[in-house]
Amino acid sequence: MSLTSQLKKIAGISCVAATLATATGVAQADTWRYAHEEYKGDVQDVYALKFKEYIEDNSEHTLQVYRFGELGESDDIMEQTQAGILQFVNQSPGFTGSLIPEAQIFFIPYLLPTDMETVVKFFRESKAINEDFTELYADKGLELLKMYPEGEMVVTADEPVTNPQDFKGKKIRVMTNPLLSSTYxxxxxxxxxxxxxxxYGALQTNMIQGQENPIFWIESGGLYEVSPNLIFTGHGWFTTASMANKDFFDDLSADDKQMVRDASEYAFNETMKHIDGLADRALDKIVKSSDKVTVTRLTDRQIAKFKARAPKVEKTFYEMAGESGKELLQQFKADLDAVAK
Structure with missing residues (x-):
């Protein structure tokens, strides 16, 4: 029996028990399941535990959190959420992009600014983030609770990189996301x-020569051990999203719906506090852990050579996401302009 089949069986038993409890007048307190893509102590884990804290402090419900690998990879936990086995999931657009093409917008290089204050303000206030994406996720059976940034993307490679020519011939690992492939x-x-x-193994054996991730993930996953040259290209931020199975969410009482939304807002605020200074702390740990690490921060002139190639990726985004993607990108840029002003 597959993992998903086993979980469906467990979910079915839980559903029967809940029905019997309701029928006999027993007060109902549910155990909800939440899975994310990262390790203990990483950003998504911080968000999940703050979400759990709010749920359990403000209701009789409990929340079981599953970390990376406990229920499979990213594709597995999304499948389980859409099947109703999991009530909540945290997944980055890097994987959701195959399900929702418009979510690939976050992989258009040099679209988002690099300073944290502006990025966080954008995620709080953007109409594209807080309204338009909600509709796109709902069409796929998902209730979008909160999109949030985790950290600036950093490239690691087998040697320092300062211009596009340095990438020639290098295999760079990407998530299963067509637009991210277009970027590289x-x-x-x-x-x-x-x-x-x-x-990790592919970097260690030179099957690939590099990858990209926020610096805290490079530190916690030990990627610098096998890919020691860190390149700050300034091309984007790692973004992720917390969501619920829509059928589950729609069946909640009005009070529980509001409580879940309040929990996501609380988790967002606490997580933004957590990531403030996180990149600097992670980089400091990396540098102290290995004398093989090099850190390259591209100059404005060096960045300009990469940025000049971004319009090609934007054109590919239009082709993948169609008219809805074009409208979303226009709103995205308008929201960024509003935040900048």
Whole structure:
């Protein structure tokens, strides 16, 4: 029996028990399941535990949190959420992009600013984030609770990189996301989709020569051990999203719906406090852990060479996401302009 089949069986038993409890007049307190893509103590884990804290402090419900690998990879936990086995899931647009093409907007390089204050303000206030995406996720049976940033993307490679020519011939691991592949093609590299569980070994054996992730993930996953050259290209932020199975959410009472939304807002605020200074602390740990690490921060002139290739990726986004993607990007840019002003 597959993992998903086993979980469906468990979910079915839980459903029967809940029905019997309701029928006999027993007060109902549910155990909800929440899965995310990261390790203990990482940003998604912080968000999940704050979400759990609010739920359990403000209701009789309990929340079981599952971390990376406990229920499979990212694709597995999304499948389980859509099937109703999990009530909540945290998944980045890097994987959701195959389900919701418009979510790939976050992989258009140099679209988001690099300073944290502006990025967080954008996620709080953006109409594209807080209204338009909600509709797109709902069409796929998902109730979008909160999109939030985790950290600036940093590239690691087998040698320092300062211009697109340095990427020539290098296989760079990407998530299973077509637009991210287009980004690294534009940068001059050979994009190589791989599930997360295979990345460390592929770097170690030189099957791939680099990858990208926020710096805290590079530190916690030990990627700098096998890919020691860190390159700050300034091309984007890692973004993720907390969501619920829509059928489950729609069946909640009005009070529980509001409580879940309040929990997501509380978790967002606490997580933004957590990531403030997180990148600097993670980089400090990396540098102290290995004398093989190099840190390259591209100058404005060096960044301009990469940024000049971004319009090609934007054009690819239009082709993938269609008219709705074009409208979303226009709103996205308008929201960024509003925040900048």
């Amino acid at each position: 093609e534009a940068f001059g590299a050979t994009p190589t989709p791989l599930p997360w569980g295979e990345v």
